[in-house]
Amino acid sequence: MEASCVIVGAGRGIGLELAKLLSQTHAVTATSRRPSPALTALDVSHVTGVDICDRASLGAVAARFDSASLDLLIVVAGVLHRDTLGSIDDSQIQVQLDVNALGPVRVVDVFSDRLRDGAKVVVLTSRMGSMADNSSGGYYGYRMSKAALNAAAVSLAHDLSHRKIAVGILHPGYVQTDMTGGNGDLSPAASAQLLVARISELSLVQSGKFFHANGEGLPW
Numbered sequence: 716m717e718a719s720c721v722i723v724g725a726g727r728g729i730g731l732e733l734a735k736l737l738s739q740t741h742a743v744t745a746t747s748r749r750p751s752p753a754l755t756a757l758d759v760s761h762v763t764g765v766d767i768c769d770r771a772s773l774g775a776v777a778a779r780f781d782s783a784s785l786d787l788l789i790v791v792a793g794v795l796h797r798d799t800l801g802s803i804d805d806s807q808i809q810v811q812l813d814v815n816a817l818g819p820v821r822v823v824d825v826f827s828d829r830l831r832d833g834a835k836v837v838v839l840t841s842r843m844g845s846m847a848d849n850s851s852g853g854y855y856g857y858r859m860s861k862a863a864l865n866a867a868a869v870s871l872a873h874d875l876s877h878r879k880i881a882v883g884i885l886h887p888g889y890v891q892t893d894m895t896g897g898n899g900d901l902s903p904a905a906s907a908q909l910l911v912a913r914i915s916e917l918s919l920v921q922s923g924k925f926f927h928a929n930g931e932g933l934p935w
């Protein structure tokens with residue numbers, strides 16, 4: 716039987732390209748918050764109206780799967796706000812914490828009993844969540860939320876290890892998407908290709924460690 720995969724946040728950007736690539740090897744269920752004609756056009760099962768901050772909408776997707784049947788769960792959804800000291804908007808920081816940090820934990824919590832032993836969980840984080848790598852400041856909510864995600868993902872790796880579920884903590888590179896205003900070193904398709912290579916080699920050895928999509932280890 717074809718391996719199963721759920722991608723949360725696949726309506727555009729890197730998630731859309733991951734859905735495209737993984738549909739060649741997996742039975743993909745891809746979710747988007749808003750309608751995405753590009754995602755609908757793919758050979759995937761597409762569920763719209765899935766908000767990572769809404770546990771019920773995530774639960775409806777999980778309910779499509781039998782217990783212990785899911786092979787791969789990827790959380791892509793994320794938001795970036797350019798917070799600047801002197802004009803910090805608390806609500807923007809809270810949204811980034813909810814989507815980027817709590818969101819992936821919520822997803823794994825909801826899907827936990829759907830994952831089979833030996834499955835893989837992948838979260839898309841950012842090197843902007845690295846304190847050692849922060850040489851330019853700013854981006855308060857984004858950096859805080861991705862650092863918090865990294866912390867949570869290490870706990871997920873510990874908590875899921877007895878089920879031999881590996882947790883990949885991956886930075887996708889600097890990618891030309893809406894999030895970066897189209898700037899970056901990599902196209903979304905090139906980033907997805909690197910990410911799929913990391914996902915296919917992911918095992919308990921790399922679980923809970925922080926990697927660039929190009930395979931380099933990153934500092935916390």
Ligand SMILES: NC(=O)c1ccc[n+]([C@@H]2O[C@H](COP(=O)([O-])OP(=O)(O)OC[C@H]3O[C@@H](n4cnc5c(N)ncnc54)[C@H](OP(=O)(O)O)[C@@H]3O)[C@@H](O)[C@H]2O)c1
Nearest residue numbers: 726728729748749766767791792793841889890892893894
């Ligand atoms: N691009 C980069 O250089 C870069 C670098 C490091 C890390 N990342 C991370 O990679 C991931 C993908 O980024 P991207 O560049 O592809 O960004 P993007 O093109 O801006 O896409 C963001 C995706 O997240 C979804 N999303 C946002 N809020 C959501 C919510 N509340 N519930 C469900 N989905 C939500 C969006 O859905 P809608 O279409 O409904 O808004 C969209 O599909 C993010 O986690 C980002 O932080 C990106």
